Each structure stands twice: as structure tokens, then as C-alpha cells.
Amino acid sequence: MWQNLIVAVIVAAALAHFSTRYLPAAWRRQIVYFLARRGVNQDKAAKFFKTTPDCGTGCGSCGSCGTDDKAAPMAGSAGETSQPLKRVIPLHVQR
Numbered sequence: 001m002w003q004n005l006i007v008a009v010i011v012a013a014a015l016a017h018f019s020t021r022y023l024p025a026a027w028r029r030q031i032v033y034f035l036a037r038r039g040v041n042q043d044k045a046a047k048f049f050k051t052t053p054d055c056g057t058g059c060g061s062c063g064s065c066g067t068d069d070k071a072a073p074m075a076g077s078a079g080e081t082s083q084p085l086k087r088v089i090p091l092h093v094q095r
Contacts, residue, residue, distance in 0.1 A: 020049050 019031065028049040036042035046052060 025051060 028051045032045045032049050032051055035045045
């Protein structure tokens with residue numbers, strides 16, 4: 001009985017450590033929002049999961065807080081109708 005309880009505590013601690021460190025930031029934000037809707041303090045949950053508590057912080061990293069002063073780099077000269085530059089990500093496959 002005690003062994004099962006101790007193992008359950010260790011597994012829960014390992015899951016908490018994994019979720020605060022190795023999950024993508026978008027998933028961690030979704031977890032914080034989910035917990036905040038369930039009554040958990042959003043500031044403490046955001047600090048625990050190492051994310052920002054809300055989008056109103058003005059960090060500007062997500063691009064959803066209004067217009068951005070910096071325009072996207074454009075290809076071509078100023079007189080042409082130009083499209084935004086596309087980045088190419090090279091993948092090196094090793095077999």
C-alpha cells in the first residue's frame with residue numbers, strides 16, 4: 001500500500017517537472033489558461049509553468065496585441081508590388 005502511494009507521488013512529481021520544463025510554450029500557456037478557468041491563481045500558475053500570465057503584458061512576441069511598428073521585410077524595389085521574403089530552412093537528412 002505504501003509503496004504504491006510513494007510511486008504515485010514520484011510519478012506525479014516527474015510529470016510536473018516534465019510539464020514545466022520540456023513542453024512547448026504554447027502548451028504550457030494552454031495549461032495555465034485551463035487551470036485559471038478552474039479557479040487556480042493565474043499568476044502563480046504562470047510562474048510555476050514559466051510563462052506569462054496573460055496576453056496583456058505587452059511583450060509583443062505573439063503579434064496579437066495590435067499593429068507592429070516594424071514592417072515585414074519586402075523583396076524587390078520600392079516601386080514594385082512586392083511580397084514578404086520567405087525563409088528557407090535547410091534540412092540535412094543523415095541515414
